[in-house]
Amino acid sequence: MSIVEYDNQAFLCDEGKTVLDVLLENGQDIPYSCKMGVCVACVMRVIEGQVSADSQAGLRETLVAQGHFLPCVCQPGADLKVARIDEQDLFSPAVVLDIDYLPPDVCRIYLQPATPLYYRAGQFVNLRREDGLVRSYSLASVPSQDQRLEFHVKKFDRGQMSSWIVDDLKPGHHMSVQGPFGNCYYRPGRAEQNMLLIGTGTGLAPLIGIARDALASGHRGQIWLYHGSRLVDGLYGDDPLRVMEQSHGNFHYVACVSGGTDRHGFRSGRADDLAFDDRTDLQDWRIFLCGYAKMVYGAKTRAGDAGANSTNIYSDPYELKDLRRQPRS
Ligand SMILES: Cc1cc2nc3c(=O)[nH]c(=O)nc-3n(C[C@H](O)[C@H](O)[C@H](O)COP(=O)(O)OP(=O)(O)OC[C@H]3O[C@@H](n4cnc5c(N)ncnc54)[C@H](O)[C@@H]3O)c2cc1C
Ligand code: FES
Incomplete structure (x- = not known):
């Protein structure tokens, strides 16, 4: 058991609880969304004590140096004094x-x-x-x-x-x-490396940026972008992506539809299934996975199984705030 001190009050923290759990249980108004260390909505600052390294993973060095951490993934090992951040900062x-x-x-x-x-x-x-x-x-x-x-x-x-x-x-x-x-972005260098981008729904947004950035940086490896939607009208990037495909010989767009009856002109199935069926050897590929969280976590494992090195896999799971009485499984 440890003590979390916040706003001149001290709260007991049982083992296994996070700083965010304790503050919310005690009626403190702390913003949060994913509760998984992904969205950074809950970020706070530690004034006294030591926070866990994983509660600072992914934060910029300047923020870490100022003591910023994510209370939703911080289980204190000893007493902590924490504070909200001046939002203007x-x-x-x-x-x-x-x-x-x-x-x-x-x-x-x-x-x-x-x-x-x-x-x-x-x-x-x-x-x-x-x-x-x-x-x-x-x-x-x-x-x-x-x-x-x-x-x-x-x-x-x-x-x-x-x-x-x-x-x-x-x-x-x-x-x-x-x-x-987030660290899901294109890094210049290794311009010959092949890239596999898989996104569902608006998971397309970061992937379009990454693909455009790579092409503008002179990336020469093959870039395969699989976009998945249950229905055809969810393929909202279809026209510009087909134009992009025609303008760049090393950019390939695969539009995937997994439901409904109208799938004419599109690949039939889930984007992740089709991508991993098409490419069974991903050794030395760079992989980007964005969108529906369950798809992203599953695809990370499958990319590893197909030989991709974990340091070459970048992902943004779109974790939703859980507002239901029973948490999502
Ligand atoms: C790193 C990251 C990047 C993201 N990028 C994007 C992006 O580019 N584009 C994008 O569209 N989204 C993105 N998201 C998701 C986005 O942050 C939001 O979670 C999403 O827009 C839903 O927010 P909301 O406030 O509309 O839904 P919320 O109000 O937070 O509701 C979340 C879910 O709970 C359900 N719900 C609401 N109330 C109840 C209730 N009383 N009982 C049961 N269920 C309920 C809703 O239907 C919804 O499915 C991203 C998320 C993360 C973590
Ligand atoms: S990172 Fe803490 S709530 Fe999302």
Whole structure:
């Protein structure tokens, strides 16, 4: 048992509990979303004591040096004193410039941050609504080519942020941006290395950025992008990706449809199944996996089984905030 001190109060922390669990159980208003160390929405600062290394994994060195950590994956081994972060340090204002609606349930939003955001194509940021609601969204834009930040948002039934973005957000509205985060981005070098990109739904957003960035950086290896959707109208990137395929001999786009009856002109099946059926030897390939969390975790294992080195596998599972009475299994 240890003690977590926060806001001049001390809370007992049983073994196996995280700092976030303890603070939430004691009625503290701490923002969070994935509770898995992925989205960074919960980030705090340690004032006294030692936090676990995995609660700082993936944070920028400057943030780690300032004591930032993720309380949702931090089980304290000894007493800790922690604090919220001054939000001005992390969030910067941005204005919505434009929105494209891609029926039935996806929209592309374009934001202009008040101060430049230094990011890599494929990373994600946290977007905050004026009332404080925060969710993570991946960048589809490429910093060297695009002036605006581009995001693809899929509307979830009863989803607080995504429904609001698709139904109510308008050009001229303001949001705040925190980040960038994540290590799912193209690294220049090894230009001959083949790349396999697999995404479902709006998992396409970071993959488009990564592919465009690689091509603009002169990548010469083959780049295979598999995009999966249950229905044909979910393949919202089809037209631009086919144009991109025609312009670059080493870029290949595979559109996959797993449900419905209309699959004419598309590969039939799940994107991950088709990708791993097509390529059984992934030794020395670079792999990028984004979207539906269950697909991403499964595909990571399958990529390893096909010979990919774990240091060559980059992923962003789109973990959802669990709002159900029974947690998702
Ligand atoms: C690293 C990362 C990157 C991401 N990138 C993207 C991206 O580029 N594009 C994108 O579209 N998404 C992305 N996501 C997902 C995104 O962050 C949000 O989780 C998503 O938009 C849903 O948020 P929401 O507020 O609309 O839904 P929430 O309100 O958080 O609801 C989450 C889920 O719970 C369900 N739900 C809501 N209320 C209840 C209830 N009372 N009982 C049972 N179930 C309920 C909803 O239907 C939904 O399925 C990313 C996530 C992560 C972690
Ligand atoms: S990283 Fe802690 S809630 Fe997502």
